[in-house]
Amino acid sequence: MAKKQKNNLKFDTDWQYDPAPESPELAKLNDSYDLFIDGKFVKPTGGKYFDTTSPSSHKTLAKVAEADKRDVAKAVTAARKAYEGTWSRLRPSERGKYLFRIARVIQERSRELAVTESLDGGKPIRESRDIDLPLVASHFFYHAGWADKLSYAFAGRKVSPLGVAGQIIPWNFPLLMAAWKIAPALATGNTVVIKPAESTPLTSLKLAEIIQEADLPPGVVNIVTGAGSTGEAIVRHPDVDKIAFTGSTEVGKLIRKTLAGTDKRLTLELGGKAANIVFEDAALDQAVEGIVNGIFFNQGHVCCAGSRLLVQESIAETLVRKLKDRMGTLVVGDPLDKNTDIGAINSKEQLKKIQGYLKVGQREGAEIFQTSCSLPKRGNWCPPTLFLNASQSHRISQEEIFGPVLAVQTFRTVDEAIDKANNTPFGLSGGVWTDKGAKAFHVSERIKAGVVWTNTFNKFDPASPFGGYKESGFGREGGRHGLEAYLNVIEAGGNR
Amino acid sequence: MSLSATLANSPPIDSVGVAERVARFTTRSIKKSSKMEALKLALSMIDLTTLEGKDTEDRVRRLCYKARHLHVDLPELPTVAAVCVYPTMVKVAREELKDCGVQVAAVATSFPSGQDDLSLRIRQTKGAVRDGAQEIDMVISRGRFLAGDYQYVSDEIVAVKEACGEAHLKVILETGELQTLENVRKASDIAIDAGADFIKTSTGKVQPAATMEVTLVMLEAIRDHFQETGKIVGMKPAGGISNSKIAIRYLVMLRETLGNRWLTPDLFRFGASSLANDLLMQIVKQSSGVYQSSNYFSLD
Numbered sequence: 001m002a003k004k005q006k007n008n009l010k011f012d013t014d015w016q017y018d019p020a021p022e023s024p025e026l027a028k029l030n031d032s033y034d035l036f037i038d039g040k041f042v043k044p045t046g047g048k049y050f051d052t053t054s055p056s057s058h059k060t061l062a063k064v065a066e067a068d069k070r071d072v073a074k075a076v077t078a079a080r081k082a083y084e085g086t087w088s089r090l091r092p093s094e095r096g097k098y099l100f101r102i103a104r105v106i107q108e109r110s111r112e113l114a115v116t117e118s119l120d121g122g123k124p125i126r127e128s129r130d131i132d133l134p135l136v137a138s139h140f141f142y143h144a145g146w147a148d149k150l151s152y153a154f155a156g157r158k159v160s161p162l163g164v165a166g167q168i169i170p171w172n173f174p175l176l177m178a179a180w181k182i183a184p185a186l187a188t189g190n191t192v193v194i195k196p197a198e199s200t201p202l203t204s205l206k207l208a209e210i211i212q213e214a215d216l217p218p219g220v221v222n223i224v225t226g227a228g229s230t231g232e233a234i235v236r237h238p239d240v241d242k243i244a245f246t247g248s249t250e251v252g253k254l255i256r257k258t259l260a261g262t263d264k265r266l267t268l269e270l271g272g273k274a275a276n277i278v279f280e281d282a283a284l285d286q287a288v289e290g291i292v293n294g295i296f297f298n299q300g301h302v303c304c305a306g307s308r309l310l311v312q313e314s315i316a317e318t319l320v321r322k323l324k325d326r327m328g329t330l331v332v333g334d335p336l337d338k339n340t341d342i343g344a345i346n347s348k349e350q351l352k353k354i355q356g357y358l359k360v361g362q363r364e365g366a367e368i369f370q371t372s373c374s375l376p377k378r379g380n381w382c383p384p385t386l387f388l389n390a391s392q393s394h395r396i397s398q399e400e401i402f403g404p405v406l407a408v409q410t411f412r413t414v415d416e417a418i419d420k421a422n423n424t425p426f427g428l429s430g431g432v433w434t435d436k437g438a439k440a441f442h443v444s445e446r447i448k449a450g451v452v453w454t455n456t457f458n459k460f461d462p463a464s465p466f467g468g469y470k471e472s473g474f475g476r477e478g479g480r481h482g483l484e485a486y487l488n489v490i491e492a493g494g495n496r
Numbered sequence: 497m498s499l500s501a502t503l504a505n506s507p508p509i510d511s512v513g514v515a516e517r518v519a520r521f522t523t524r525s526i527k528k529s530s531k532m533e534a535l536k537l538a539l540s541m542i543d544l545t546t547l548e549g550k551d552t553e554d555r556v557r558r559l560c561y562k563a564r565h566l567h568v569d570l571p572e573l574p575t576v577a578a579v580c581v582y583p584t585m586v587k588v589a590r591e592e593l594k595d596c597g598v599q600v601a602a603v604a605t606s607f608p609s610g611q612d613d614l615s616l617r618i619r620q621t622k623g624a625v626r627d628g629a630q631e632i633d634m635v636i637s638r639g640r641f642l643a644g645d646y647q648y649v650s651d652e653i654v655a656v657k658e659a660c661g662e663a664h665l666k667v668i669l670e671t672g673e674l675q676t677l678e679n680v681r682k683a684s685d686i687a688i689d690a691g692a693d694f695i696k697t698s699t700g701k702v703q704p705a706a707t708m709e710v711t712l713v714m715l716e717a718i719r720d721h722f723q724e725t726g727k728i729v730g731m732k733p734a735g736g737i738s739n740s741k742i743a744i745r746y747l748v749m750l751r752e753t754l755g756n757r758w759l760t761p762d763l764f765r766f767g768a769s770s771l772a773n774d775l776l777m778q779i780v781k782q783s784s785g786v787y788q789s790s791n792y793f794s795l796d
Contacts, residue, residue, distance in 0.1 A: 007723045009755040015533050015747075020525035126523055285716050286513025321723065329752040338525040435508040455510055 011328040012372075020338045022125050027116040029202065032063035035071055035225065036208035038078035039218025045070040050227075052201055055122035056335050056344040056379040064201050067224035072193065072233035075222035079164040079191040080239055082219030088161055088189045096147030099186060101214040103140035109210065110137070113175060113203055118335040120202040121174055122344030122380070123298050125336050135460055136179040139478075142462035143183035146483060150188065153480045159487040161189030162265060163241035166234040169204075170247045171197035171346050172301040177246055178204050180477050182221060183462075188486040190242070191220045193234055198227040199347050232258075240264060242486065246303070249400075249426075249471050267475025267485045269303065269467055271400040272428030275421035276306035276457060277443065279414075280315045282433035286455070288322045291406070294431060294457040296330065296342055296384050300404040301350070303472070304429035306457050308397055310417050313410045320388065320408065324369060327384045332373045342404060345380035354382050354403035361387045361396040366407070392420055400426070414439065418446045427469030431457045450476070499650050502689045507720075509677040509713055518708040521749045531744070532782045538743040539566070539775045540574035541761045542768055543601055543732065546581060547700065556585045558796040560592035567776050567793070570783075576772060577761040578631060582607070583624040590628030601631035601666070605656055608670070608699035610635040614652055621659040632656070633666040633696060636683065638673045646686055653690035666694035666732055671710045672702040680710050684717035694730035700767065705735025708749060715753040722754075731758070734767025740778040743771055
């Protein structure tokens, strides 16, 4: 890496894009939201509400009910009643019809939902509109199709639902994670008590409206809002048959400890520190795009983000130059602006955590690069960041930062790349970039991660199972594998 | 750079990735003053083109008049960059356009097929330059390229460049015949190393003509050569860019691929005939708030 760069491109052009914002009015928000239990919106027993704010303006968007133990108990009771009384007895094709109906209403209200998601969570409208919402609808459509075909999914075996599923979801893809959890649970005949993250409850509450509109039998889906203690009440409730959690590894470990000794089923989808491996024979300009999508998608608040870049030494200089140039064109700012590429960091706490890592990385001796993009005055912002010359032992290469921060390392041989990629406590995803098919198969087979993308990154589809190894959790969501997480599967003739 | 080095350096291209990058450009929302600026910039980058067997001197004169006087009610407008004609029309065009800054471009080298003896193609080039063409749009021998005779393609470009003298050379790759994006990249690399001042997608006589995918691959070739060697080469997508919306998307792609320096008619051109009127119509709409009938914009 000795050659000096001389011919720099400049992207701070005279021709700038004027703001092109969606109107926040499109979110059509209420002043306050209650808990959704047994098909109705009900006030919290303790009478407590908390504010949900916009991370891009710090304005309060709405008051949201805080569910305590008693509310969770009500929700579980409603879910149990619905499970025993209607949902598990319903013809599977009828369950499918409800899911199709929910999917269609989501599509009809997708603009409202996208704007709400960007307001409440800070992600750019381009992503909530073009990625989150289409995926949300497709998850419901996909699982609607499975509802009456489960015997085909598990040929030669018998399946039955588990009962009441307690589900806890994170703030990075609020509505999409709700869809990932609710759709398979319902398709397989379970009922649900779900808790959205306290910083992003609004789209889940709109989903409650949609569920009402779709006339789903009361109690099949219950949505309880609140913070950690609400989640804990779900996990500890004795009448819950299964816990599905997506979130931090730390909380995941806690949940697993809590469930030890119980017969509750558990799936965990936790953190990650994925390596994106770029070989010298890769199509570099397209690899750069994949690296950008891998780490700057959703401000890097992605558990499967490609937060480590492993680049072959022979092309490191060229690739980093191209990456820096591409970063120079990224627009950071108002999540509702259609031209925004990187929105607001989801919360002040998360911003603080990311900023902490920026200090750590520099202290460890990695070379920091940030673009000189302008940032709005109010709100939580972090410019896209590279750490060059990171080493395997740096904390920025080992720990999940969950922000738009990429640790760049080099390697010389295929084996070294594989070793470095796997040398992490996590194992959620990985990326391989090469023009050689044989190398792509060789490397991707050896990356210990639930998803490995080749010559692309961060591609999601409801038909494709998603989940981790090691500290990234266990269990799969999506595809036939994802159904299994909500079913008792027994050999034909065997006992349950 | 030797041809073997050029070919060895030509990178693989992933067409799926290219299509995804292009899709990102098309989601940029260009409104208000940024739209007005883009419309005017696009107008100034047009090579107003007539390349038909039925062209007459009168037709070329009318086109040149239009190039100089785009719209009577909008005096602040830029002019187009050039008028692009067959070699036989160069004299007439030059006469009409003298002293007004609009360049005369001639398609030479047995446009559009290039299927002719190289000596004839060079003689045609020299003739066009002698008649006053300031820019030469040549075609490469696609048959030779597809047969793997890259040396021939490289040599013909070098020879035509020499015949051009002071005139600027645009090398038409005819990407619609090259089939793959990797071929487009390879042809771009060969053309740039052989001395092209501009690389150009298409003749307009073959479908598909310019596409955003092909143009992106060519822009990235230009970027790589600039960053490796400092050489500055221009880009001209031609054919199929028929309205303002498409043109603005190309400008977004240009801005985000090559940046500030290339946002000028000196380094980027649109080869188009109907684009100018649509841009004018949009400019009027931006300033007056209403669309005028197409009858208010002259046909020439």
